Amino acid sequence: MTEFTPVEAIVGGLLIGLGAVMMMAMLGRVAGVSGILGGVLFPSSPAGWSWRALFIVGMIAAPAVYTLVLGHAPPFEMMSSSTALTIISGVLVGIGVTFGSGCASGHGVCGLARLSPRSISATAIFMLAAGVTVFVMRHVIGA
Amino acid sequence: MRNFAALFVGLLFGLGITVSGMINPAKVLNFFDVAGSWDPSLALVMASALLTTAIGYRFVFRSERPIFDSAFHLPGSTTIDKPLILGAVTYGVGWGLIGFCPGGLVPALGLARAEPWIFALALVAGMAAARFVRTRLAEPKSATQGTA
Numbered sequence: 210m211t212e213f214t215p216v217e218a219i220v221g222g223l224l225i226g227l228g229a230v231m232m233m234a235m236l237g238r239v240a241g242v243s244g245i246l247g248g249v250l251f252p253s254s255p256a257g258w259s260w261r262a263l264f265i266v267g268m269i270a271a272p273a274v275y276t277l278v279l280g281h282a283p284p285f286e287m288m289s290s291s292t293a294l295t296i297i298s299g300v301l302v303g304i305g306v307t308f309g310s311g312c313a314s315g316h317g318v319c320g321l322a323r324l325s326p327r328s329i330s331a332t333a334i335f336m337l338a339a340g341v342t343v344f345v346m347r348h349v350i351g352a
Numbered sequence: 353m354r355n356f357a358a359l360f361v362g363l364l365f366g367l368g369i370t371v372s373g374m375i376n377p378a379k380v381l382n383f384f385d386v387a388g389s390w391d392p393s394l395a396l397v398m399a400s401a402l403l404t405t406a407i408g409y410r411f412v413f414r415s416e417r418p419i420f421d422s423a424f425h426l427p428g429s430t431t432i433d434k435p436l437i438l439g440a441v442t443y444g445v446g447w448g449l450i451g452f453c454p455g456g457l458v459p460a461l462g463l464a465r466a467e468p469w470i471f472a473l474a475l476v477a478g479m480a481a482a483r484f485v486r487t488r489l490a491e492p493k494s495a496t497q498g499t500a
Contacts, residue, residue: 221372226404267362303478
């Protein structure tokens, strides 16, 4: 069970949006995490590797900064403790974002903000697929 | 300067994900569980992020170019093709199993927990496999195709 946290949601969303806007204003790029991560791990050329890597480093540093400022670690809870399920999920997400050219940040925030038809379709599809999966896992299989 | 900007923007983006609760797989899954323990927080995260981005982009695109580059790099494709659809389905199913999307995962790597790293290794394996298959599919078809 997690509580509805409207203030944190709106403030967090604002920071995500500001990050996406500053990314475009300064680097001229879409803030899509799967695309940037792919560029770090599978670079097509050495150019543009360092800014991508530093973007990822900045993201990884975020919980430490959060803890430093607020005095407690961010809430974090896994619904399933199954390592097998974690691995299956990771592989599917990896395959999906590669063929689907993006994830919730690239398509769901940046793409929708640009009214990209591809992003609107992808977001509708992956949100629906995730919803159906959660329904099946929790209410049909009962995992 | 460009690298410093990227580091700062990454931190800001990661803080947004951390503050909003997108870093927490339980919160993500509860958003999708409309029929059970529904937590609508993520709808507000998306709405807030989207509104900020949509308004901000309007101002940014008044400039001819970004501050640290000679041009904007925007995804150019507009075709809704089979890889996009099947990829989005696969991603959605994977997301719904555990509750990690790439944006939620990366900041979670900064927590002292094993699960995000296990997921990350699997994610990288999936990305590598998909890239391999995509390269194969992109290669010119061999002589067997002529019979059709």
